[in-house]
Amino acid sequence: MKMTGAQILLKCLEREEVKHIFGYPGGVVLDIYDELTRTPQIKHFLVRHEQAAVHAADGYSRASRKVGVALVTSGPGATNTVTGIASAYLDSIPIVVITGQVPTALIGNDAFQEVDIVGITRPCTKHNYLVKDIKQLATTIHEAFHIARSGRPGPVLIDLPKDVVQASIVPKFPDGIKIKSYNPTYHANPRQVKRALDMIRVAKKPVLYTGGGIILSDAAEELTKFADTLQIPVTSTLMGLGGFPGNNPLWMGMLGMHGTYCANMAVSQADVLIAVGARFDDRVTGKLSEFAPHAKIIHVDIDPSSISKNVHVDVPIVGDCLDTLKQLNDLLHEMPAKDWAAARRPWLETVAAWEKDHPLTYTWSDTVIKPQYVVEKLWELTKGDAFITTEVGQNQMWAAQFYRFNKPRRLMTSGGLGVMGYGFPAAMGVQVAMPSATVIDIAGDGSIQMNIQEMITVVEYNLPVKIAILNNTFLGMVRQWQQLFYERRYSATPMGAPDFVKLAEAYGAVGLRATKPEEVEPVIKEALNTPKPVIMDFRVEPEECVMPMVPAGKAMHEMLLA
Amino acid sequence: MEPRHIISVWVDNTPGVLSRVTGLFSGRGFNIESLCVAETMDPEVSRITIVTTGDEQIIEQIIKQLRKLINTIKVQDLTEVSHVEREMALVTVKAEDRSRAEVLRIADIFRCRVVDVSPSTYTLEVTGNYEKIGAVLNLLKNLGIEEIVRTGTLAIQRSKKE
Numbered sequence: 001m002k003m004t005g006a007q008i009l010l011k012c013l014e015r016e017e018v019k020h021i022f023g024y025p026g027g028v029v030l031d032i033y034d035e036l037t038r039t040p041q042i043k044h045f046l047v048r049h050e051q052a053a054v055h056a057a058d059g060y061s062r063a064s065r066k067v068g069v070a071l072v073t074s075g076p077g078a079t080n081t082v083t084g085i086a087s088a089y090l091d092s093i094p095i096v097v098i099t100g101q102v103p104t105a106l107i108g109n110d111a112f113q114e115v116d117i118v119g120i121t122r123p124c125t126k127h128n129y130l131v132k133d134i135k136q137l138a139t140t141i142h143e144a145f146h147i148a149r150s151g152r153p154g155p156v157l158i159d160l161p162k163d164v165v166q167a168s169i170v171p172k173f174p175d176g177i178k179i180k181s182y183n184p185t186y187h188a189n190p191r192q193v194k195r196a197l198d199m200i201r202v203a204k205k206p207v208l209y210t211g212g213g214i215i216l217s218d219a220a221e222e223l224t225k226f227a228d229t230l231q232i233p234v235t236s237t238l239m240g241l242g243g244f245p246g247n248n249p250l251w252m253g254m255l256g257m258h259g260t261y262c263a264n265m266a267v268s269q270a271d272v273l274i275a276v277g278a279r280f281d282d283r284v285t286g287k288l289s290e291f292a293p294h295a296k297i298i299h300v301d302i303d304p305s306s307i308s309k310n311v312h313v314d315v316p317i318v319g320d321c322l323d324t325l326k327q328l329n330d331l332l333h334e335m336p337a338k339d340w341a342a343a344r345r346p347w348l349e350t351v352a353a354w355e356k357d358h359p360l361t362y363t364w365s366d367t368v369i370k371p372q373y374v375v376e377k378l379w380e381l382t383k384g385d386a387f388i389t390t391e392v393g394q395n396q397m398w399a400a401q402f403y404r405f406n407k408p409r410r411l412m413t414s415g416g417l418g419v420m421g422y423g424f425p426a427a428m429g430v431q432v433a434m435p436s437a438t439v440i441d442i443a444g445d446g447s448i449q450m451n452i453q454e455m456i457t458v459v460e461y462n463l464p465v466k467i468a469i470l471n472n473t474f475l476g477m478v479r480q481w482q483q484l485f486y487e488r489r490y491s492a493t494p495m496g497a498p499d500f501v502k503l504a505e506a507y508g509a510v511g512l513r514a515t516k517p518e519e520v521e522p523v524i525k526e527a528l529n530t531p532k533p534v535i536m537d538f539r540v541e542p543e544e545c546v547m548p549m550v551p552a553g554k555a556m557h558e559m560l561l562a
Numbered sequence: 563m564e565p566r567h568i569i570s571v572w573v574d575n576t577p578g579v580l581s582r583v584t585g586l587f588s589g590r591g592f593n594i595e596s597l598c599v600a601e602t603m604d605p606e607v608s609r610i611t612i613v614t615t616g617d618e619q620i621i622e623q624i625i626k627q628l629r630k631l632i633n634t635i636k637v638q639d640l641t642e643v644s645h646v647e648r649e650m651a652l653v654t655v656k657a658e659d660r661s662r663a664e665v666l667r668i669a670d671i672f673r674c675r676v677v678d679v680s681p682s683t684y685t686l687e688v689t690g691n692y693e694k695i696g697a698v699l700n701l702l703k704n705l706g707i708e709e710i711v712r713t714g715t716l717a718i719q720r721s722k723k724e
Contacts, residue, residue: 119581130577147632180635181574181632182632305626307626
């Protein structure tokens with residue numbers, strides 16, 4: 001039977017088990033939108049800006065383990081997706097972005113709403129396609145999903161010219177996808193794994209430094225087992241939070257620029273550093289030449305290009321984090337038991353002392369709300385079980401420091417690209433994936449204004465997302481740098497905001513405000529009991545800083561503590 | 563100066579692949595000294611020969627990043643193996659009166675071919691490795707080069723001799 005391009009596309013999405021897509025229509029995707037009316041098994045969420053569609057697909061993917069899908073039109077529709085795509089690329093999130101394109105005969109003519117989106121997104125997608133022939137359509141779509149979700153995951157873009165969508169053929173749907181030039185290594189080389197384990201077993205001061213790879217490969221349990229067995233203290237990147245339980249005694253907190261004193265000192269003193277699914281980002285390492293100066297480094301990553309990119313690695317292991325940790329645990333299991341707790345005692349006591357000397361803390365105030373207190377209360381009142389998204393800046397760091405994530409896939413944040421405006425649309429995507437879960441966007445008054453237009457989307461689809469704005473009337477993180485390094489010259493950081501309570505009401509959502517510390521708890525409780533979207537406007541201390549802080553370019557042990 | 567590497571990249575012969583490769587170099591701040599591309603015996607596969615410079619860590623990254631491209635089939639650093647390399651230049655040299663014979667003498671010494679003649683110029687085809695082309699051009703420069711066009715370096719691994 002003959003099918004149109006639009007029908008083939010939707011059939012392929014069904015075959016990929018896509019249930020939800022986020023998008024925005026336009027001239028060249030009219031046929032796809034028309035076909036959607038006859039495809040009840042796929043629910044489309046109409047956003048108010050294409051960037052939000054991509055962040056929503058990203059959040060959806062992180063929460064659900066599925067490939068997130070966004071559908072937009074050509075030209076500005078396509079260019080508006082770029083920030084979302086770049087964010088998913090840097091965080092290795094599997095999404096497929098489908099863009100309309102002008103008819104093939106017009107490509108290259110500077111036609112209305114034409115843009116070379118394949119050219120534009122080449123450096124920020126894992127791969128991308130322009131489909132010029134309807135015969136390639138089905139295979140291309142399945143390839144795109146395969147590439148997005150396999151190996152080191154990432155965004156894939158498919159550009160579909162209008163005439164391809166309108167043409168029709170008798171389609172052939174491929175049974176399986178094989179790409180001869182693409183074959184990620186999942187199974188780590190057992191010899192390297194053995195070498196790593198030998199090194200770990202004789203280490204006196206080992207540290208596990210884990211990242212988003214733990215979350216993406218669902219390796220949290222194996223990681224916990226490994227760390228518990230060998231009694232190795234664990235720190236993680238922002239992307240790795242929740243990959244190891246925040247209430248486990250071996251947990252040291254996040255490392256890096258706003259990491260804990262304990263984690264940064266432990267890495268600085270470690271003799272063996274085991275990096276699993278992390279990529280030695282500059283926000284983690286600080287001054288590279290002084291990062292983990294005493295440590296032999298073991299690095300597990302599915303992407304060979306991550307290994308020895310920034311630091312020299314002694315034992316490289318290319319493979320899936322889950323597979324590698326399983327191999328390590330199996331090897332350990334075969335070995336004679338040893339009292340690791342006793343062997344590790346001196347090191348763990350040192351670590352505990354660091355933690356005791358300089359815990360994560362803040363100065364309490366009876367009169368002004370401290371932003372950290374809001375995050376602590378959110379954690380307490382949700383029993384640490386909410387899905388948290390963040391914007392970028394101080395709100396993001398306080399969420400990372402004070403919401404003790406115990407489970408993977410509970411924190412959605414734009415870690416690599418650092419996109420202000422990510423958290424709210426991402427929360428929307430999470431809520432679609434997890435309809436009955438509590439989803440909270442921890443936001444700043446600056447970043448929430450970057451995608452505030454989605455308020456109407458969550459109201460319209462009755463997605464009861466909660467937004468907690470830590471409203472300090474500044475672009476807080478930039479202000480913090482100005483305070484610390486630019487003698488308090490607050491250039492372009494004091495920032496006006498609308499009345500968020502009225503704004504929420506104007507959109508048909510609920511707005512709540514707390515201006516004093518004692519109002520924080522009642523506001524959060526009321527928000528959590530409201531089955532609608534809620535904005536909580538917390539008027540917090542305007543000049544609070546995120547501490548500790550490793551100034552950019554400094555070594556990790558050179559932290560500012562307060 | 564940092565060591566020169568000749569890297570062969572086998573890629574799918576599809577539109578946009580070259581731009582993926584060159585975009586990777588410019589985006590990550592790697593050098594391209596020269597670049598040649600053409601189809602292989604298999605019309606679905608193209609072979610790109612890139613000459614680049616960098617320390618060991620950079621070359622390792624270049625190779626890994628190239629392998630990471632979905633359209634890349636194989637990457638080989640030919641500098642690491644025994645190989646033959648060639649480059650070609652077409653050079654139009656001033657050749658009037660006295661220098662007319664001198665140009666031909668240089669062409670003869672370096673086994674260049676004369677591919678075009680005019681009353682006041684010769685156009686020479688020079689082939690050889692990077693150094694040889696440099697040596698010829700250096701000599702011809704004194705006689706007056708009017709125009710020059712060069713290919714990038716091509717290289718192929720030497721076959722096993724047993």
